[in-house]
Amino acid sequence: MAVDVLSTADGRLKTAKSRAYAAEWRESRSRGKAIEIGTSTPPDFPARPAKPELLNPRDVPKRRPGTEAGRIALLHAVAHIEFNAVDLHWDIIARFGHVPMPIGFHDDWVKCAEEESRHFEMVCDCLESMGSHYGALPAHAGMWRAAEDTADDLMGRLAVVPMVLEARGLDVTPRMIDVFRKAKSEQAVAALEVIYAEEVGHVAYGSKWFHFLCGRENADPKDVFHQMVRRYFHGALKPPFNEEKRAEAGLPPDFYWPLTEDLPPPGRSE
Numbered sequence: 307m308a309v310d311v312l313s314t315a316d317g318r319l320k321t322a323k324s325r326a327y328a329a330e331w332r333e334s335r336s337r338g339k340a341i342e343i344g345t346s347t348p349p350d351f352p353a354r355p356a357k358p359e360l361l362n363p364r365d366v367p368k369r370r371p372g373t374e375a376g377r378i379a380l381l382h383a384v385a386h387i388e389f390n391a392v393d394l395h396w397d398i399i400a401r402f403g404h405v406p407m408p409i410g411f412h413d414d415w416v417k418c419a420e421e422e423s424r425h426f427e428m429v430c431d432c433l434e435s436m437g438s439h440y441g442a443l444p445a446h447a448g449m450w451r452a453a454e455d456t457a458d459d460l461m462g463r464l465a466v467v468p469m470v471l472e473a474r475g476l477d478v479t480p481r482m483i484d485v486f487r488k489a490k491s492e493q494a495v496a497a498l499e500v501i502y503a504e505e506v507g508h509v510a511y512g513s514k515w516f517h518f519l520c521g522r523e524n525a526d527p528k529d530v531f532h533q534m535v536r537r538y539f540h541g542a543l544k545p546p547f548n549e550e551k552r553a554e555a556g557l558p559p560d561f562y563w564p565l566t567e568d569l570p571p572p573g574r575s576e
């Protein structure tokens with residue numbers, strides 16, 4: 307199921323499959339007969355549609371959020387993040403099937419994948435009601451980097467994807483909601499509020515299973531987190547942080563503040 311989602315290029319088809327498989331999983335769990343966790347080899351790179359064109363982030367044109375074109379560009383970037391997030395959650399299930407984990411691990415990531423699928427669809431609906439669509443603009447080419455870098459390391463994957471990248475979403479989403487509130491774009495505000503609320507859960511699942519693995523190895527979670535982020539994440543963490551939502555998601559300040567010190571000296575790019 308996970309590999310089928312990863313191998314599907316079209317956005318709406320990918321998310322439809324993702325939601326159908328999530329429902330199947332949930333139904334099997336509620337009957338007390340969980341679908342067997344098999345093993346399968348996920349693709350190194352998930353299938354991608356012909357559009358959007360994927361560019362180096364430096365070459366993705368920046369637009370001001372004060373304009374309609376700027377707001378479309380912002381939502382397009384969010385759609386691209388959600389699209390990749392669907393694949394990231396199915397990838398963790400498929401790629402680490404050989405690591406023995408409690409069944410709740412699978413429940414959590416299936417639920418996240420299902421939520422990301424809805425996030426993608428809601429943001430696509432917004433783009434379409436603004437006369438655009440996912441694929442109309444170029445998008446960031448580096449989205450799969452974190453998955454590649456941590457393909458052999460479940461602890462690294464949890465540290466970098468939910469606990470760094472998805473936590474970053476908690477920092478930036480409130481400002482985005484403000485942009486659309488000012489523009490009286492109610493549909494976008496509603497979509498972003500769902501995303502904001504549900505992403506707390508994704509970070510929390512990351513923190514929960516990261517702590518679980520550290521506990522199983524009798525390792526200090528904070529130290530291991532610092533090691534993993536320094537090994538696999540390129541660049542420093544950038545404040546300001548949403549400390550309240552991060553705390554709600556099980557991410558205390560001593561996990562992320564020390565990693566801001568890795569910022570390169572001014573004038574030098576990473």
Ligand SMILES: [Fe+2]
Nearest residue numbers: 388391422425
């Ligand atoms: Fe999301």
Ligand SMILES: [Fe+2]
Nearest residue numbers: 391472505508
């Ligand atoms: Fe997420």
